[in-house]
Amino acid sequence: MNSIDPWAAEQSIDYSKLFDEFGMSRLTPEIVRKLDFYLARRGILFAHRDLDLWLRDAEEGKPVAVMSGIKPSSEFHLGSKLTAEELVFFQKKFGAKVFFCVADLEAYADNGLPLEQTHETAVSNVADLLALGLDEKNAYIYKQSQERRVMQMAYIFSRRATPAMLRAIYGERNYSLYFAALTQVGDILLPQHEDFGGQKRTIVPVGVDQDPHIRFARDIAFKEKFLLPGATYHRIMRSLRGESKMSKREPDSTLMLSDSPEVAKKKLMNAFSGGRATAEEQRRLGGEIEKDMLYEVMRFHFIQDDRLLQEMSDDMTSGRMLTGEYKEKWIPYALNWLKAHQEKKRQMLPKARKILQQMG
Amino acid sequence: MNSIDPWAAEQSIDYSKLFDEFGMSRLTPEIVRKLDFYLARRGILFAHRDLDLWLRDAEEGKPVAVMSGIKPSSEFHLGSKLTAEELVFFQKKFGAKVFFCVADLEAYADNGLPLEQTHETAVSNVADLLALGLDEKNAYIYKQSQERRVMQMAYIFSRRATPAMLRAIYGERNYSLYFAALTQVGDILLPQHEDFGGQKRTIVPVGVDQDPHIRFARDIAFKEKFLLPGATYHRIMRSLRGESKMSKREPDSTLMLSDSPEVAKKKLMNAFSGGRATAEEQRRLGGEIEKDMLYEVMRFHFIQDDRLLQEMSDDMTSGRMLTGEYKEKWIPYALNWLKAHQEKKRQMLPKARKILQQMG
Numbered sequence A, B: 001m002n003s004i005d006p007w008a009a010e011q012s013i014d015y016s017k018l019f020d021e022f023g024m025s026r027l028t029p030e031i032v033r034k035l036d037f038y039l040a041r042r043g044i045l046f047a048h049r050d051l052d053l054w055l056r057d058a059e060e061g062k063p064v065a066v067m068s069g070i071k072p073s074s075e076f077h078l079g080s081k082l083t084a085e086e087l088v089f090f091q092k093k094f095g096a097k098v099f100f101c102v103a104d105l106e107a108y109a110d111n112g113l114p115l116e117q118t119h120e121t122a123v124s125n126v127a128d129l130l131a132l133g134l135d136e137k138n139a140y141i142y143k144q145s146q147e148r149r150v151m152q153m154a155y156i157f158s159r160r161a162t163p164a165m166l167r168a169i170y171g172e173r174n175y176s177l178y179f180a181a182l183t184q185v186g187d188i189l190l191p192q193h194e195d196f197g198g199q200k201r202t203i204v205p206v207g208v209d210q211d212p213h214i215r216f217a218r219d220i221a222f223k224e225k226f227l228l229p230g231a232t233y234h235r236i237m238r239s240l241r242g243e244s245k246m247s248k249r250e251p252d253s254t255l256m257l258s259d260s261p262e263v264a265k266k267k268l269m270n271a272f273s274g275g276r277a278t279a280e281e282q283r284r285l286g287g288e289i290e291k292d293m294l295y296e297v298m299r300f301h302f303i304q305d306d307r308l309l310q311e312m313s314d315d316m317t318s319g320r321m322l323t324g325e326y327k328e329k330w331i332p333y334a335l336n337w338l339k340a341h342q343e344k345k346r347q348m349l350p351k352a353r354k355i356l357q358q359m360g
Helices: A015-020 A029-035 A051-059 A078-094 A104-111 A115-131 A148-160 A163-170 A175-192 A208-223 A261-269 A279-285 A293-302 A306-317 A323-358 B015-020 B029-035 B051-059 B078-094 B104-111 B115-131 B148-160 B163-170 B175-192 B208-223 B261-269 B279-285 B293-302 B306-317 B323-358
Strands: A045-049 A064-070 A097-102 A139-143 A201-207 A230-234 B045-049 B064-070 B097-102 B139-143 B201-207 B230-234
Touching: A015 A208, A029 A051, A045 A051, A045 A208, A051 A064, A051 A201, A051 A230, A064 A078, A064 A175, A078 A097, A078 A115, A078 A201, A078 A230, A078 A293, A097 A115, A097 A175, A104 A115, A104 A175, A104 B148, A115 A139, A115 A323, A139 A323, A148 A175, A148 A208, A148 B104, A148 B148, A148 B175, A163 A175, A163 A208, A175 A201, A175 A208, A175 B148, A175 B175, A201 A208, A208 A230, A261 A323, A293 A306, A293 A323, A306 A323, B015 B208, B029 B051, B045 B051, B045 B208, B051 B064, B051 B201, B051 B230, B064 B078, B064 B175, B078 B097, B078 B115, B078 B201, B078 B230, B078 B293, B097 B115, B097 B175, B104 B115, B104 B175, B115 B139, B115 B323, B139 B323, B148 B175, B148 B208, B163 B175, B163 B208, B175 B201, B175 B208, B201 B208, B208 B230, B261 B323, B293 B306, B293 B323, B306 B323
Parallel strands: A064 A097, A064 A201, A097 A139, A201 A230, B064 B097, B064 B201, B097 B139, B201 B230
Antiparallel strands: A045 A230, B045 B230
16 A cells, blocks of 8 residues: 555655655765755755756756646645745746646635635735746746546546556545546646647645655556656655644634734744753753754744854754744744735736636 | 446337336327427337426426537437427427537547537538527527537546446446436536526436436436436337347448438338238238337328328328338428428538537
8 A cells, every 4th residue: 555645634754665666766976966945955855856957958948847736715824835945946047937726726626716716815826926926927826627628538547547546656545636636647748738839847846745746646647658758856844843744724723924923922832842841951051953843844944044043053953042032033034034925925926816817 | 237238329218118217208198298299109218217306497488408418429319309309399388598519529528520520510510400490599509629618527427436436337348338428417517507597407408328327417416416317218219120229330220311302202212111912912912010110210201190000000001002002192291301401501510610610
C-alpha cells in the first residue's frame, strides 16, 4: 500500500521511502548552488524529479514552465505562500512561464462552494500571488471551470487510467477523487498543449505529500507522448502547535496572509515554544530550537537572510534570552512582513479582479 | 448482475425484465393515441419513463426539452436516423426544444478520432438532422468538447457517483467508461442548466439498450435536485442479415444514409428474406413476414402509411408474390426516400457547417 496520501489532512511522512521506493531525487549541492534559493539552502526544498533537465533547458534558452494550482476555498495560508514563493522564484530567476490554476471545480466538489462564491476568494488569492511578486505578463492564470482544454485533456486521458493504476497510486477511493485527479493531470499538462507551443519542460512545486499526483501525471504524460512533468518537493511545515501538518480545517494551526496584526501576534505568541519550563533551565540548558515553532515559521517564511536566522537560533539555544524576550524580539519580523504584504496586496486587488474577469 | 450493456455492439435483450426489474413503463393506449406517431402505433417506440409528466407539462405550455447525442464517428445509419426522427417528432408536435450533443470527445476517447477529423463527420451528421426536419431555431446543437457547462456538471456530479453505484449500473468497467458516462449525464441535464432556464422536463429518446445511462442520469438528477430526465425507448432493429443488433462496425449490416442508390439496392436485395425456399412453397404457404428484413426496414423507416405497410405484408404472407417480384416492388420506396433525403441534405450542408463553426 501507498504510504503517501495526498488527500489526508494530517499525516506523518516516511521521508526515507521517497527516494528508494518512489524514485524522487535529492537536490544535489550543484543544484542547490545553481538555484541559490533560501528554501533550497535550508533543505526545505529538498527533492525533485527532472529539475536537472528543466534547468538545462532553461539555461539553453528553451521555453520552460512552472505550474501550480490552488482551491479557492480559503485565504492564502502559510502553505499556499510557500508554493507561491516557488512559482515566483522560478519565474524571476529562470524566466519560466507560470501556469496557475484556480481550482474552483475542485472547491465546489470538495467543499460545496458555488462557483460565484469562490470567485471572490480567487480574486483575493490571485492578489496575494501578485503581491508576492508574480509577473502576470509571463503567466497564464485561469479558472478550472472555464478552461475547456483542461477538461478535454482529462476526458481524453481517462482512457489511459486503468482501475489497477488508480488503485496502485491512490488506493481504493471514491470516484470523484479519481475524477479530480485526472482533471489535475489536465492542469499539469496544459503548459504542453499546442495552444501554448507544445512540448516543454514543466516543474510543479509541491509539498511532498502531493507526489502521487505527480506520479500519476508522469504516467499519463508518458502514454500520451508529453514530456514528463517534473517537480520540486518541499517539506511540510508543522502546525503552530508543533503537529505534523498544517490544516486549512483548523485555522489556528497556521497564519493566514489575511490575519490582522493582532490575530497574527496572538497566534505566534501561542505557538509551541522551544523554551524550557523555567527561566533557570532556559538559562542553563538553552531552548530546543527544533521544537520551536516561531523559529520554524521564520525559517520557512519570514527571514530570508541566513545570518539573521542564525542569530535567532542562537538567541534560543544559547540560553541568553528568556522565551518572552525572544518572542518580543522576533515576532515583529513576521508582523512587519504581513503588514507590508497586505498593503501590496490591497493595491493588486483591481488587477487580480481584471485577470479573473477575462476568464468569465 | 445487469442484463443490459450499453457498450455491447450486439446482444439480445430480455424485454420482459425491463418493466418489472428496471422500472420502465409501457406506452399506454392513451399515450399512443396522443402521440399519433407511426413508431408508437407500431410498437417500435414501446416504453418510457415519465413521458406522461412530460406530456402534461407540454400541454400546459411549460417549456420542455428533448435531447440526444451522437458520436461523430461515422455517417448516420438507420439507428441514428431512428433517434433523429424522434427528436424531430417531439420538436414539431409539442414545440420541445432540441438539445443535440456532438459527442466528439467520446469519439476521440473510444475511436481515437482527432477533434478536427470528427468535425467534418459532425457537419454531415447535423446536415442529416436538418434534412430530417429539425428546426435549428428551436434547437441547441453543440460539441461536447466546447461545452464547458457539460464538463462543469460532470465534475460536480462525480461526487455523487460512488463506486458501488457505478458497479451496480454498469458492472466493473474501465475508468474511461465511467468518465464518459458522467459526461453524458452532464449532457442529459444540460437542458436544465440555469443558462437554459433551469428545471424542465426532458425526454431522451434512446434504444432500449441505452437504459443504464438513463437510470444513472436519473439517480444523479435526484441527488442534485434536477427534475428526473425522462426517456422513450425504441426496439432495436435487427441487422439486414436478421441478427440481433445493428452495428456500426459491420457496415453491410445496415443502410447508411449516405449510401448510393446502387449500394443501398444491393444491401436490400441481399437482406435476409422471409420468402420460402422454392416458388411452390412460397405460393402455398406464403412468406414469413417476421423474418423478412426488407419488411422490417420499411416498417421502422421508409413507409409511414399504415395501409401501404399492410399491403407490403400481404404481398409477402399471402403467397401472391414471389420473392423477386416482392423485392422489385418495395425496394424503390427505400431508394426514393434515400435519394430525396440526400438531395435535401446537400442543401443543408452550409447551414450545418455554420452551426458548428459558431461552436469553434
